[in-house]
Amino acid sequence: MAGKRKQILFSALEPGLGLKKALEHTQTEIIDIIKLSRLRGRGGAGFPTGLKWDLAYSAKAPKKFIVCNADEGEPGTFKDRILLNEHAKKIFEGMAIAGYAVGSQEGIIYLRAEYRYLRPVLVQAIDELRKAHLLGKKILGSDFQFDIDIHLGAGAYVCGEETALIESLEGKRGEARNKPPYPTESGYMGYPTVVNNVETFCYVPYILIEGAAWFQKFGTFESTGSKLFSISGDVKKPGVYELEMGTTVRQVLNLVEASDTKAVQVGGASGICVAEKDFDKPLAFESLPPGGSIIVFNRSRDMLNVLKNFMEFFVEESCGQCTPCREGTFRLLEGVKLMEQGQCSIHYLRVLRELAETMKISSKCGLGQMAPNPFLSIIDNFKGEILARDRVTDSIPL
Amino acid sequence: MPNMLAVCINGKECEVEFGTTILEAARKMNIHIPTLCYHDDLCLSGICRICLVEVDGEKTLQAACSAPITRPLHIRTHTEKVRKARRNILELMLSNHYGECYTCFRNQNCELQKLAKEYGVDSLRFGHVELPRHTKDTSSRSIIRDMDKCILCRRCVRTCHDFQGVGALEAAFRGIDTEIQTFLDHPLGDAVCINCGQCINRCPTGALRERDRSDEVWNAIDDPQKIVVMQTAPAPRASIGEEFGLPPGTSITRKLNTALKMVGFDYVFDTNFAADLTIMEEGTELLTRLKDFIVDKKPVSLPMITSCSPGWVKYCEHYYPDYLPHLSTCKSPQQMFGSLIKTYFAQKIKVDPKNIMVVSLMPCVAKKYESDRPEMSASGFKDVDYALTSRELAQMIKETGIRVTDLEDSDFDSPLGLGSGAGLIFGATGGVMEAAIRTVYEIITGEEVPFENLNVIPVRGMDGIKEAEISFQKTKEDWKFLEGKTLRVAIAHGTANAKKIMDKVASGEAQWHFIEIMACPGGCLGGGGQPIPTNENIRKARAKAIYDEDSHLNIRKSHSNPQIQMLYNEFLDHPNSKKAHKLLHTTYTRRGKI
Ligand SMILES: Cc1cc2nc3c(=O)[nH]c(=O)nc-3n(C[C@H](O)[C@H](O)[C@H](O)COP(=O)(O)O)c2cc1C
Ligand code: SF4
Ligand code: SF4
Ligand code: SF4
Ligand code: SF4
Ligand code: FES
Numbered sequence: 001m002a003g004k005r006k007q008i009l010f011s012a013l014e015p016g017l018g019l020k021k022a023l024e025h026t027q028t029e030i031i032d033i034i035k036l037s038r039l040r041g042r043g044g045a046g047f048p049t050g051l052k053w054d055l056a057y058s059a060k061a062p063k064k065f066i067v068c069n070a071d072e073g074e075p076g077t078f079k080d081r082i083l084l085n086e087h088a089k090k091i092f093e094g095m096a097i098a099g100y101a102v103g104s105q106e107g108i109i110y111l112r113a114e115y116r117y118l119r120p121v122l123v124q125a126i127d128e129l130r131k132a133h134l135l136g137k138k139i140l141g142s143d144f145q146f147d148i149d150i151h152l153g154a155g156a157y158v159c160g161e162e163t164a165l166i167e168s169l170e171g172k173r174g175e176a177r178n179k180p181p182y183p184t185e186s187g188y189m190g191y192p193t194v195v196n197n198v199e200t201f202c203y204v205p206y207i208l209i210e211g212a213a214w215f216q217k218f219g220t221f222e223s224t225g226s227k228l229f230s231i232s233g234d235v236k237k238p239g240v241y242e243l244e245m246g247t248t249v250r251q252v253l254n255l256v257e258a259s260d261t262k263a264v265q266v267g268g269a270s271g272i273c274v275a276e277k278d279f280d281k282p283l284a285f286e287s288l289p290p291g292g293s294i295i296v297f298n299r300s301r302d303m304l305n306v307l308k309n310f311m312e313f314f315v316e317e318s319c320g321q322c323t324p325c326r327e328g329t330f331r332l333l334e335g336v337k338l339m340e341q342g343q344c345s346i347h348y349l350r351v352l353r354e355l356a357e358t359m360k361i362s363s364k365c366g367l368g369q370m371a372p373n374p375f376l377s378i379i380d381n382f383k384g385e386i387l388a389r390d391r392v393t394d395s396i397p398l
Numbered sequence: 399m400p401n402m403l404a405v406c407i408n409g410k411e412c413e414v415e416f417g418t419t420i421l422e423a424a425r426k427m428n429i430h431i432p433t434l435c436y437h438d439d440l441c442l443s444g445i446c447r448i449c450l451v452e453v454d455g456e457k458t459l460q461a462a463c464s465a466p467i468t469r470p471l472h473i474r475t476h477t478e479k480v481r482k483a484r485r486n487i488l489e490l491m492l493s494n495h496y497g498e499c500y501t502c503f504r505n506q507n508c509e510l511q512k513l514a515k516e517y518g519v520d521s522l523r524f525g526h527v528e529l530p531r532h533t534k535d536t537s538s539r540s541i542i543r544d545m546d547k548c549i550l551c552r553r554c555v556r557t558c559h560d561f562q563g564v565g566a567l568e569a570a571f572r573g574i575d576t577e578i579q580t581f582l583d584h585p586l587g588d589a590v591c592i593n594c595g596q597c598i599n600r601c602p603t604g605a606l607r608e609r610d611r612s613d614e615v616w617n618a619i620d621d622p623q624k625i626v627v628m629q630t631a632p633a634p635r636a637s638i639g640e641e642f643g644l645p646p647g648t649s650i651t652r653k654l655n656t657a658l659k660m661v662g663f664d665y666v667f668d669t670n671f672a673a674d675l676t677i678m679e680e681g682t683e684l685l686t687r688l689k690d691f692i693v694d695k696k697p698v699s700l701p702m703i704t705s706c707s708p709g710w711v712k713y714c715e716h717y718y719p720d721y722l723p724h725l726s727t728c729k730s731p732q733q734m735f736g737s738l739i740k741t742y743f744a745q746k747i748k749v750d751p752k753n754i755m756v757v758s759l760m761p762c763v764a765k766k767y768e769s770d771r772p773e774m775s776a777s778g779f780k781d782v783d784y785a786l787t788s789r790e791l792a793q794m795i796k797e798t799g800i801r802v803t804d805l806e807d808s809d810f811d812s813p814l815g816l817g818s819g820a821g822l823i824f825g826a827t828g829g830v831m832e833a834a835i836r837t838v839y840e841i842i843t844g845e846e847v848p849f850e851n852l853n854v855i856p857v858r859g860m861d862g863i864k865e866a867e868i869s870f871q872k873t874k875e876d877w878k879f880l881e882g883k884t885l886r887v888a889i890a891h892g893t894a895n896a897k898k899i900m901d902k903v904a905s906g907e908a909q910w911h912f913i914e915i916m917a918c919p920g921g922c923l924g925g926g927g928q929p930i931p932t933n934e935n936i937r938k939a940r941a942k943a944i945y946d947e948d949s950h951l952n953i954r955k956s957h958s959n960p961q962i963q964m965l966y967n968e969f970l971d972h973p974n975s976k977k978a979h980k981l982l983h984t985t986y987t988r989r990g991k992i
Contacts, residue, residue: 156572173569178444178464320569320576321445324483326550327490330574331524351523358486361458361479362447369458 008218008226009202010242015089016134018205022097023142030101031057034204036212038224042292043069043160043197044270045366046223046285049204052194055184056102059192064104066095066146067169067188067195070111071153071160074268075313077293079228079240080198084111084118087202088125092148094201096135097208098194099146107148108188110165113155122150157317161365162195164319175319176365199228199292219245223284231256233265233296243283245290250279252294260298263382267291269310270370272377273303303382304389308336310374318367325368328359332375339386353379404470420451420462420473431475432484432513435551436463437600438933439919441560446491446551448513450483451475459483484517493524494574495603496531496546502604503789507930509602510549537587539770540609540763541595548578548605554597561919563894564713566591581992590716590991592893594709594917595763595787595926608763608927611784612794618755618783619662625747626755628663629735629814630654632670633761633825633922634788636943640929640936641792642802647939649947652807657800659808668810669758670817672735673824673833674956675965676706679982680728680830681838681956682973684912685877693879699723701888701903701910704830706730708768709917709926711986713893718900719988727983729781731824732758732765733774735814736781737981742969743814755783759791761825761925764917776980787927816961819852819947819954826941827891827921828857828864831914835868835887836955842870842877852954858945860920860934862895863888865910887912892919 022030035050056064068091072080083091095107109122126148129135137145153159154168163177166188187193203225207215218225223245229252232238236257243252249264265273266288274281274288283290297306311333320326335352338344344352356372363369379386401416405423414423419442424431435446444464453460454472459480462473474480492514499505527546535543552569555578559565566589570579580589598606618624635651644650658666683702690696705711705726714725729737735758740751758765765785768774774781786794795802809815820833832854839847847854847868856866869884870877888910890899896915902908918924920937923944953959970978 178442178461180466180468315573318573320550320572320574323445323447323487323490323550326573326576327494327524328486331490331493348523354482355486355490355524358483362450362483362487363458364444364447364461 007242008206009083009087009090009199009228013090013205013209015093015129016132016140018208019093019096019100019134020140021208022100023140023144027057027101027103030097030208033207033212034101037207037215038222039200039203039207039215040223040285041197042199042227044267044289044291046289049196049200052184052196053098053102055182056104056192056194059185061192063106063191064102065188065191065193066098066102066104066107067165067193068095068107068109068198068201069160069162069165069195070109070115070198071165072112072115072198072292073157073160074270074292076232076295077230077268077291079230079292081115081118082240083198083202083228084115085121088122089129090202090205091198092125092129092135094204095148096139096146097204098196098201100144102192102194104194105145105147107146108151108169109148110151110153110159110169113153116152119150119152156319158319158365158367161367164365165195166193175321176367178364220282220284220286222286223290227283227290228292229283229290230293231296232293234258234261234298234301235296246282246284248280248282249274249288252283253279253296256296258296258298261296262299262301263297263303263306263378265295265297265306265374268293268295269313270366270373272373273306273381274377275381303378303385304336304339307374307378308333308340311336314367314371318371322364322368324359325363325371328355328363328368329371331355332372336375339389342389349379403467405467405473406471407473408475414467416468417466420453420460420465420467420471421449423467424462424473424475429475431462432517433463434509434513434549434602435553437553437556439561439600440553440556443552443556446549447487448484450480452477452480481517485519488514488517488519489522489524491549492519492522493526495549496527496529497544497604502547503607503610504604504930508604535586536609537585538591538593538609539587539767540593541586541591541598542607542609543586544605544607545577546605547603549603550576550578551602552578553600553602554578554606557596557600561892561894562592562594562596562917563897564590564592567597592709592712592716592917593764593767593926594893596918598763598926599928599930599932608787608790609766610790611766611786612790615757615784615786615794618757623753624755625664625749625753626662626757627665627667627739627743628658628757628759629667629669629672629732630658630759631732631761631825631922632673632817632822632944633925633928633940634759634791636825636923636940636947637761637928638788638792639803641789644803645939646936647943649943650802651947652809653802653805655810656805656808657795657802660800661794661798663757665811667735667739667814668817668821669731669735670821670824671814671959671961672731672738673821674818674959674962675734675982676728676731676830677820677833677837677956678962678966678973679734679978680704680726681834681841683726683728684834685838685841686974688911689879692883701913702726703913703915706824706830707916707918707922708762708764710893710896710915712764712767712989713896713917714900715987715989716991717897718904721900721903722986722988724903725986727979727985729774729982729984730768731821732760732785733768733781733984734982736769736774737777738814738965740777740779740781741981742965746813751777751779756781758782758785759788760785761788761922761928762918763787763926765927773984788929789927792929813961813964816953816959818956818959819949819951820956821959822948822951823944825922825944826858827916828859828889828914829921829944831857831866831887831889831912833956834912837957838885839868839870840955840957842873842880844874845872851949853949857887857889860938860941862892863890863899865889885912886910887914889914891916891921891924893917
């Protein structure tokens with residue numbers, strides 16, 4: 001049985017049509033359309049896009065910015081790359097519409113350093129859009145002007161976090177800021193800033209052309225539309241798929257012809273690792289938050305090893321600002337290594353579990369708040385396997 | 399009427415202004431929330447996460463220090479979640495901290511230690527560090543860095559960067575490898591550090607401290623061959639009591655004299671005397687520059703800028719080397735004093751200067767660097783042998799068992815023991831300016847400054863930058879060229895403010911004649927060698943103590959100090975004389991920015 005495949009982003013779009021429709025509306029009308037579509041951000045957190053735009057629209061400031069988050073740093077994720085490479089004009093059109101809606105004339109695309117080779121493609125798309133009067137001054141003959149700059153990222157995963165991204169744009173060390181104030185109130189250079197994911201922007205022209213009601217028909221009530229997934233791991237057909245929101249894990253596994261699956265990591269390293277018992281859950285913000293990637297592990301995989309890889313990633317990527325994340329990721333990894341060596345007591349495992357819970361609620365930014373996800377989900381969902389290693393002992397730790 | 403919001407913390411209700419932080423609201427309600435990376439003087443950072451509280455409707459705990467209140471809130475500060483999180487965070491910090499409290503100079507004055515006790519840390523579940531992992535950086539003449547004790551709160555980074563405008567320290571690497579480093583990890587002694595020590599005063603732990611010279615001073619005291627002379631600066635006298643449990647703003651000058659004698663110093667003199675001397679020398683220098691400029695139309699460097707703050711001097715050498723000619727050539731009072739002890743005083747008591755040790759009690763760690771500058775030995779001997787901070791001296795006194803607070807008062811020794819109120823107020827920002835104005839105005843007009851009780855109010859207070867003007871009427875014969883002219887002055891404290899002033903000087907935007915700059919916030923009373931903690935209220939209390947003392951003195955103008963007059967008669971001839979130039983003035987070095 002194939003997964004429900006509904007194409008939005010991978011269907012044709014007449015360049016400029018969405019923007020043209022947008023210019024027929026007032027700013028608040030566009031925001032209302034996006035709100036009505038219930039589009040949620042595709043960068044991870046699933047924040048309602050219409051609401052974000054409304055906040056930026058309502059902020060009074062002489063300047064505002066639209067930033068496209070193309071930092072795609074989550075391991076195993078390459079869906080934005082495809083959009084950047086093959087659908088750049090959709091992104092830029094979405095950004096221009098956002099600019100019109102919130103009252104901004106300047107867009108910035110923050111491009112992951114590793115994607116610098118895509119720069120010529122983007123530059124060319126921007127040039128063509130300018131020539132077609134879809135960017136620049138007097139867009140489509142109106143008084144609206146909007147242009148886009150490309151900024152290369154700093155090469156750290158945390159720079160994908162919106163406030164760290166803004167710090168990095170300002171030339172500082174990429175570290176998360178305190179929130180509030182949120183970027184919509186005070187972002188790049190202190191001006192109201194909308195930060196949206198590449199994919200989020202891409203849906204916008206479609207919604208303006210086809211209407212909010214059309215978009216709502218896809219997906220679930222709380223998670224409308226479709227979603228791109230980079231699917232990798234123990235599967236026959238890895239790749240980027242556009243699937244309707246609400247597709248279940250099992251449907252995905254069938255689609256990509258995975259067999260003998262033990263575990264599925266949903267949402268990249270920051271996501272959660274689900275076991276067979278949860279394969280019928282839908283990929284949707286209200287159930288399994290979908291992130292951008294799905295990694296499949298079959299029965300030959302050692303889950304402790306899987307966990308170790310994830311924790312190594314976080315130890316490497318923690319920006320080091322706040323105590324729970326800086327020290328906590330290190331202690332969790334250390335604990336995993338102890339488990340590997342059979343040096344971790346049940347008691348200490350409990351201590352680490354409590355630490356992981358603390359990190360989730362006490363870290364300064366999403367990285368530290370989500371870093372314990374794989375730890376907790378693997379320890380909980382694969383407890384049997386981990387305890388059965390007979391290497392987890394009751395000896396006193398350390 | 400500002401937008402008020404109802405806040406309920408632990409069941410107590412209160413109304414606060416929109417944007418108030420949770421921490422501020424809690425403090426208003428007398429509810430204590432622990433903090434660590436937060437400091438009253440610094441911008442918010444929100445990184446230690448010790449101040450977490452539970453806010454209804456939020457999934458995550460909120461950092462009270464940096465969470466602004468923008469809607470009515472219900473907050474709880476010690477729920478199970480909060481307690482567990484705090485314990486975990488403290489244990490995480492301690493698991494990466496190497497240090498033994500009983501050998502640490504912050505023992506019993508350490509915020510980390512205090513938190514561990516207050517929040518019930520009774521085990522180190524994540525282990526602890528058994529061996530040092532860093533070598534101490536002892537390259538600086540003033541500051542020792544012991545990064546094994548650093549908990550990465552970055553208060554030093556923010557102090558150095560935001561408060562002092564220097565940026566000598568920064569966070570390097572990421573994640574668990576994060577470290578506080580100088581630029582390119584140069585030893586601090588080679589970095590662009592101005593030795594102000596403000597980072598020490600704001601470090602919650604023992605990771606930063608001054609280079610301790612008390613052992614050398616003890617050795618000198620123990621040596622029967624040596625005459626050990628102590629000079630005490632005004633600012634420490636208004637603060638050292640804090641080390642003995644007195645409230646900020648309690649001046650113990652005369653009890654301290656008694657204690658110092660008991661400790662074993664042979665003579666105890668008053669740096670204020672040298673401050674008065676500085677005013678005579680610097681005031682004369684200013685008037686000479688003005689005359690050269692107005693009458694003789696010579697190219698002179700105006701505005702003239704004070705040079706008694708060694709942190710500021712080094713800042714100028716690094717960042718504004720082209721403006722070094724604007725610095726007064728006067729040595730600081732500490733150095734002038736030392737120079738006179740090794741010459742004038744040595745002759746008076748007929749002792750070979752090589753057997754005299756000059757020790758100074760200073761509010762400052764940059765004074766250590768200053769006293770070690772090679773140019774500070776014009777007499778053939780080092781002007782000042784050891785500069786001790788308020789903290790080091792307090793430690794020495796504690797070691798003797800002397801209870802300073804119980805002692806009788808005693809006076810300074812003669813002949814370098816008399817200082818005017820003008821010398822005394824050197825300890826506060828604006829004080830040098832006020833002292834100079836009191837004297838210069840009187841030299842020019844023959845009359846006292848036209849301010850009630852000689853209190854030149856416009857130059858006082860804690861504003862980062864102050865400006866004032868004073869015009870001269872009825873000038874005396876020699877100073878007719880200043881008739882009707884207005885002297886424009888400016889004052890800055892904290893080198894971030896100095897930078898603002900210097901940029902205005904550089905752009906030609908501002909037309910000042912005389913500028914006072916102190917590297918430390920509040921002036922010397924907020925110096926990097928002063929008792930820890932510090933904040934604006936503490937600094938204000940110390941300033942008040944100094945100004946109160948000034949207002950009660952008989953002699954409040956430097957030129958009226960009879961011992962100064964005697965010194966010029968017996969030894970120096972007149973201000974800016976050849977001899978004065980040799981002993982009391984100095985030169986500066988151009989330095990790079992790396
Ligand atoms: C550690 C971390 C990394 C992130 N990386 C990305 C990223 O690479 N791309 C992205 O769009 N959002 C990323 N986000 C989410 C952003 O902070 C932000 O929520 C998102 O860009 C908002 O766009 P959206 O509303 O369209 O999802 C990251 C968040 C965290 C905490
Ligand atoms: S949670 Fe991690 S990445 Fe985020 S601010 Fe804290 S240390 Fe940095
Ligand atoms: S820094 Fe504080 S906790 Fe650490 S050794 Fe010193 S006193 Fe103890
Ligand atoms: S002493 Fe002053 S200049 Fe040097 S690092 Fe500390 S704060 Fe910065
Ligand atoms: S040296 Fe002190 S102030 Fe600086 S980060 Fe470390 S603990 Fe904090
Ligand atoms: S005191 Fe609030 S996070 Fe450090």
